[in-house]
Amino acid sequence: MAQIAHLVTDMYFAGPVRAQAVAHAQVSSPVWLYQFSRVPPTALGTAVGAAYHGGEVVYVFDTMDDGPAPSGAPPHPMATHGEWTDTDRQLSETMMAFWTQFAATGNPNRADLPAWPEFDLVTDQYLDFGDTVSTGEGLHQAGERMFKAFETGRRAETSTP
Numbered sequence: 169m170a171q172i173a174h175l176v177t178d179m180y181f182a183g184p185v186r187a188q189a190v191a192h193a194q195v196s197s198p199v200w201l202y203q204f205s206r207v208p209p210t211a212l213g214t215a216v217g218a219a220y221h222g223g224e225v226v227y228v229f230d231t232m233d234d235g236p237a238p239s240g241a242p243p244h245p246m247a248t249h250g251e252w253t254d255t256d257r258q259l260s261e262t263m264m265a266f267w268t269q270f271a272a273t274g275n276p277n278r279a280d281l282p283a284w285p286e287f288d289l290v291t292d293q294y295l296d297f298g299d300t301v302s303t304g305e306g307l308h309q310a311g312e313r314m315f316k317a318f319e320t321g322r323r324a325e326t327s328t329p
Contacts, residue, residue, distance in 0.1 A: 181221055186307065187319075189287050199287040200276055203307055205298035206259055210250035211236075212243035222246050224297065227260040228267050255299060262301055 185201075192199045204224035207213045212220065222245035226232055237249040250256075266284065270276040276284050282301045285293040294307040 177221075182307070190289065193288050198275070200270070200284050201287040201294035201307060202284075203294060203296045203298075203304070205296055206256070208247075208250060209252060209256065210243070210247045211241075212245060212247060213250070215243050219298075220245055224263065227256070227263045227297070230260050230264055232256065232260065259297060259301070263297060 189199045189201045204227075205219045206223070206227070207217065207219055208223045208226065210223075210226075213223065225246050226248055231248045232250065232252045233248045234252055235249055237243075237247055241247070241249075262281065265278070265281055266276040269278045269281070282295070283303075284295045285291065285303055287293060292305050292307075293303050294305075296302050296304050
């Protein structure tokens with residue numbers, strides 16, 4: 169199951185996003201790449217046991233509700249109910265500050281936040297929003313290569329008469 173989840177992540181999420189970041193970095197558009205790795209303390213986070221696509225939305229918009237989801241509610245990627253901790257709330261505040269700063273200035277960085285390195289092809293850095301906020305290098309390189317190979321093959325097939 170983990171291998172299938174990894175393949176889906178690379179082909180539908182991480183690979184295409186990284187390919188776009190690489191393309192933007194080759195022109196004059198600044199790019200800030202991130203990964204959300206915090207496992208939300210929600211029903212879906214517990215069931216999956218890992219971070220998942222859309223899980224960061226609750227943090228970005230601070231829509232965390234304490235306690236279990238209403239009875240009968242299925243696990244949902246943007247579920248707001250969970251056993252939120254101080255770590256979750258601090259991560260939410262940090263993410264909201266970054267997103268707000270980016271919306272206001274076009275750059276997520278400001279003096280009272282951790283430095284978010286601009287993505288470029290030389291340093292290949294990103295910011296990880298997990299139990300702590302940290303930088304990393306080389307996010308989903310293999311996924312990007314696989315996605316590009318798949319896309320190249322698809323284009324070759326469609327251009328053949």
